Amino acid sequence: MANKQFDVVVIGAGPGGYVxxxxxxxxxxxxxxxxSESYADPKGEVRLGGTCLNVGCIPSKALLRSSELYxxxxxxxxxxxxxxxxxxIDVGTMIRRKDNIVTQLTQGIKGLFKKNKVTLxxxxxxxxxxxxxxxQVAVAARDGSTETIDAKHVIVATGSSPRHLDGIPVxxxxxxDNVGALSLGAVPKRLGVIGAGVIGLELGSVxxxxxxxxxxxxxxxxxxxxxDPAVAKEAWKTFTAKQGLKINLGVRINSVKxxxxxxxxxxxxxxxxxxxxxxxxxVSVGRVPNTAGLGADNVGLKLDGRGCIEVNxxxxxxxxxxxxxxxVIRGPMLAHKGMExxxxxxxxxxxxxxxxxxxxxxxxxxxxPEIAWVGKTEAQLKNAGIEFRAGQIPFAANGRxxxxxxxxxxxxxxxxxxxxxxxxxxxxxxxxxxLIAEAVTAMEFGAVSEDIARICHAHPTLSEVIHEAALAVxxxxxxx
Amino acid sequence: xxxxxxxxxxSESVAEATLxxxxxxxxxxxxxxxxxxxxxxxxxxxxxxxxxSGVLVEVVKGNGDSVASGELIARIDTEAKAGAxxxxxAAKAAPVAAAPAPTKAAAAPAGTGPAARKALAEKxxxxxxxxxxxxxxxxxxxxxxxxxxxxxxxxxxPSMSGAVSPAPTSALPQPNVINADAIVAERTEQRVPMxxxxxxxxxxxxxxxxxxxxLTTFNEVNMAPVMELRKKYAExxxxxxxxxxxxxxxxxxxxxxxxxxxxxxxxxxxxxxxVYHGYFxxxxxxxxxxxxxxxxxxxxxxxxxxxxxxxxxxxxxxxKEGKLSLEELTxxxxxxxxxxxxxxxxxxxxxxxxxxxxxxxxxxxxxxVVENGQIVIRPINYLAMSYDHRIIDGREAVLGLVxxxxxxxxxxxxxxxx
Numbered sequence: 001m002a003n004k005q006f007d008v009v010v011i012g013a014g015p016g017g018y019v020x021x022x023x024x025x026x027x028x029x030x031x032x033x034x035x036s037e038s039y040a041d042p043k044g045e046v047r048l049g050g051t052c053l054n055v056g057c058i059p060s061k062a063l064l065r066s067s068e069l070y071x072x073x074x075x076x077x078x079x080x081x082x083x084x085x086x087x088x089i090d091v092g093t094m095i096r097r098k099d100n101i102v103t104q105l106t107q108g109i110k111g112l113f114k115k116n117k118v119t120l121x122x123x124x125x126x127x128x129x130x131x132x133x134x135x136q137v138a139v140a141a142r143d144g145s146t147e148t149i150d151a152k153h154v155i156v157a158t159g160s161s162p163r164h165l166d167g168i169p170v171x172x173x174x175x176x177d178n179v180g181a182l183s184l185g186a187v188p189k190r191l192g193v194i195g196a197g198v199i200g201l202e203l204g205s206v207x208x209x210x211x212x213x214x215x216x217x218x219x220x221x222x223x224x225x226x227x228d229p230a231v232a233k234e235a236w237k238t239f240t241a242k243q244g245l246k247i248n249l250g251v252r253i254n255s256v257k258x259x260x261x262x263x264x265x266x267x268x269x270x271x272x273x274x275x276x277x278x279x280x281x282x283v284s285v286g287r288v289p290n291t292a293g294l295g296a297d298n299v300g301l302k303l304d305g306r307g308c309i310e311v312n313x314x315x316x317x318x319x320x321x322x323x324x325x326x327x328v329i330r331g332p333m334l335a336h337k338g339m340e341x342x343x344x345x346x347x348x349x350x351x352x353x354x355x356x357x358x359x360x361x362x363x364x365x366x367x368x369p370e371i372a373w374v375g376k377t378e379a380q381l382k383n384a385g386i387e388f389r390a391g392q393i394p395f396a397a398n399g400r401x402x403x404x405x406x407x408x409x410x411x412x413x414x415x416x417x418x419x420x421x422x423x424x425x426x427x428x429x430x431x432x433x434x435l436i437a438e439a440v441t442a443m444e445f446g447a448v449s450e451d452i453a454r455i456c457h458a459h460p461t462l463s464e465v466i467h468e469a470a471l472a473v474x475x476x477x478x479x480x
Numbered sequence: 481x482x483x484x485x486x487x488x489x490x491s492e493s494v495a496e497a498t499l500x501x502x503x504x505x506x507x508x509x510x511x512x513x514x515x516x517x518x519x520x521x522x523x524x525x526x527x528x529x530x531x532x533s534g535v536l537v538e539v540v541k542g543n544g545d546s547v548a549s550g551e552l553i554a555r556i557d558t559e560a561k562a563g564a565x566x567x568x569x570a571a572k573a574a575p576v577a578a579a580p581a582p583t584k585a586a587a588a589p590a591g592t593g594p595a596a597r598k599a600l601a602e603k604x605x606x607x608x609x610x611x612x613x614x615x616x617x618x619x620x621x622x623x624x625x626x627x628x629x630x631x632x633x634x635x636x637x638p639s640m641s642g643a644v645s646p647a648p649t650s651a652l653p654q655p656n657v658i659n660a661d662a663i664v665a666e667r668t669e670q671r672v673p674m675x676x677x678x679x680x681x682x683x684x685x686x687x688x689x690x691x692x693x694x695l696t697t698f699n700e701v702n703m704a705p706v707m708e709l710r711k712k713y714a715e716x717x718x719x720x721x722x723x724x725x726x727x728x729x730x731x732x733x734x735x736x737x738x739x740x741x742x743x744x745x746x747x748x749x750x751x752x753x754x755v756y757h758g759y760f761x762x763x764x765x766x767x768x769x770x771x772x773x774x775x776x777x778x779x780x781x782x783x784x785x786x787x788x789x790x791x792x793x794x795x796x797x798x799x800k801e802g803k804l805s806l807e808e809l810t811x812x813x814x815x816x817x818x819x820x821x822x823x824x825x826x827x828x829x830x831x832x833x834x835x836x837x838x839x840x841x842x843x844x845x846x847x848x849v850v851e852n853g854q855i856v857i858r859p860i861n862y863l864a865m866s867y868d869h870r871i872i873d874g875r876e877a878v879l880g881l882v883x884x885x886x887x888x889x890x891x892x893x894x895x896x897x898x
Binding site for chain 1: 591592597598599601602615714715722724
C-alpha cells in the first residue's frame, strides 16, 4: 500500500512545530505534525506544546504566581494594613493547579489542530529516505509499530533538552533539571542551584519565596552577562541584598555527593575551597538541541559544530525542502523565536516572502522584579563603536508603581546619537515582560526615541516610565 | 577631505554601465562600505560601497546616466557633518547643486513596519521606490499595495529565439512599469525604453545571427540508462557527496567528451584565425527568479560529476540571491542550454559569441521508438546542437552530437574514454 502523503510534515509539536503546522494548514497545505510521548499524560495520550507548555514557560509562570501571592501575603499585606496570620502553603495544591493549567493548554492545542485540520501522528519522527522527490519520514509509535509517511516538505522542530553535567546524575527526585524542579512535593529547606541563567534564577526565586534557603552557583564570573550592565547590576542588588538569594559567581564544581543528610557539593570559588549542603539540587546549565534519533545521517542532514541543525537565514537546511525551526537551530532558545520561525517557514513554502527580524526579539526573565529587553545593550553598542544617547528613569518616579507598592528597577532606552533610532530598550521592574512589547513594536517600525516621546501614554500606568525614558534620551524628562 | 567616488574597474568585456539608483542623496551621511548606488552592467547589477565615511556633497552622475570604468560619479567630504541634528540634513542639502529628485528624499523612510516589509519583498520593490504616506513619509502596507510591482525580468525567451540566453543576464530593474491589463482592455500602447541588459541581449542576439553561419543538427537520446544509473545510486551519491545526482552532470561530461574528440567545437573565431582552447569552460543556463543566467563551469573536464553537480547547485543558489559575480558569468568555450525545464521539446539555440557551438537539451518524454523491429516506449530527449558552419563542418558537428548521444546511452563510455 502506498504511504500516506502530506505536503508538510512537522516533526515536533512544541511552540515552533505546532505553530508551523497550524500556519501551513491555514495556507492550504495538507499537514501532519509528529509528536513523541515525551510529555504523555498518565493515560499515555500525547501532550502537545513541547517543553514550553509542559515543563517550561507555562508551568513555571503558574508556580511563579503562586509563590508571589504567598510572598505578598506573608510580607506585603502588612503595609496595606491587612493582617494575614499564619499564612501557609500547600505545595500539593499549588502543583495540581499548575498541572491543570498545563492540561488545559495542551488540550487547547489539540483543539487548534482539529480546527485547522492538522493531522496529529503520535510517535517519534525520523528521516527514512528520499524517493520520487518526496521525503520518507518514519513515525515510531510507543507500541513498537512504525508507519512511514511521504512528505513534500519537512519542518524539523525537535526542540532542546536540559544539559546535564558529568558526575551530577539527574534523577528529578533529589537532583532535578527543569522537569523535576517544577514538581517538587514540598518546599525544600535548603535548595542548591547550579547555573544562574534564566531558568536557575526563575526557579530559585520561586522556591526562595516559598521559604527555601537558596544558594545559586554560577561558573561565569559575571552575573547576567547577556543583559545590559546597568540591569544586571540592579538585578544583583535586588536578588541578593533585598531578597536574600545567595549567588556565588566564578564557581568551579569539584564534586556532588548524595548522602543521608542531603546533597553535598564541593566547589572552588577563586582560591577558596567551599562546600554547600542542600536537600534538593537544581541543575540549570543550559540546553542542548535534540537531534539524536532524527535520522540526520540517513539523509545527510548537516549539523553545525554545536550540534544544531545548520540553516540559512530562511531556516533552510542543506537538504531540499527540509527546514528547521526553534531550539534545534542557531539563535536564542526562546519559544517566541521558534514560533516566528515556524510562521516564516510555512509562508516561504507557500511562496510568500518570509523574514524573522532577529534584531527585534524580546528577552524576558520572570524573576521579581521581571527583566526584559530588546535590541542592543550599552556594552554591545560601545564595543561596536556606535554613538548613542541613553535615557534612564526609575519606577520610583512613577505614580502607578508607587500605588502598587512596587518601585524596584528602571527603564533604560538607548538611541542612535545621529538618527535617534531606538537601538535597545531595557526594563527591570514590575510587568517588564508586558511593557517590553511597546519597545519591540517601536523597533520593528524603525521608530526614533522622539516617536515614543510624542506618543500619548495613559496615566497613571507603568508604561509612562517608557515614555519618560524616551524623553530622557533628549534630556527633557517631565517627571524626573 | 574630499574623496572622489569612481566607477570600479568593470571587466575586460564590459565597456560601460548604467547608474540605476542612488541610495543616498546629497547631504546624507554615508558610512564606509555602505552601498551608495546600484550600477547595472550588461551582466550583473553591482553595488558600489562608499570608500570612506563622510557626507555625500556632490553627485556628478544621476540615475540613468551611462558611465565607464574609472569615471567620477560623486564626491564625499570626510570632514563635513550631516547637519547639526538628525532632522536638519534635508534643509542643508537644498542649496547644493545637482540634488536628485525630491521625491526620493521624502521616500527614504525612517522605518517600514513588518507588514510593509513583507509586501515590499513579495513585490520585489525597494522602500525607496514607494511614495510613503505614513508619518515622516513612512511607507505603509497600503502604500506598497498601491504601487505596481516592477515587471519580472523576461528570460530570453527559449521558445522564440532558441533556448539559450545570448548574454548572461541578471537582475534588470526597469524604469517603467507596464500594466498588461490596461493595455489589453483599453487598446492603448506603452513605449518603454529597453533596459541596458535587454538592449545588450538584443544586440548580441542579432550580432550572433549576422556574423555566424548558424546551422543546427538534431539527434535523439534514450535516457533510460542514465535514469537507471541515477535511480540506483541517487541515495548513495547524495550521502557521499552531499548533493543530489541530477542529469546535468551527465550532459556536461558527455559534452566534454565530444569537445575533446572534436576540438573545433570548443574553438572560437578571431578575425581570420581559429583559436583552439586547451581548456573546457562550459556555460550552464541556470533559472533564477530574476531571469536566466549563464554562469561558467571552469575546467569541466577535470571535475567529477559530483563536483559539477555541486557547482551547479551553488550557481543556482547564488542566482536566486543575485549574487553571481562578473567573473562567474564571463568567458566560456561552449554552452549548454536546458529549455526542457520550461517544457521545450525542440529548439534551435543561438550561439553565444565568441563561442562556436551550443548544445540544447530538452524535456525527456516517453516516445515510441523502434528497436530490433519492435515498437517500444523509451524516455527520449531530443538534443540540438547549433554550430558556426564557418569553422565547423557538418561531419564534426554531427559526429560530435552522436558522441554525446552514445555517451548518454551508455555512460560506461565516459569511464573508458571510448
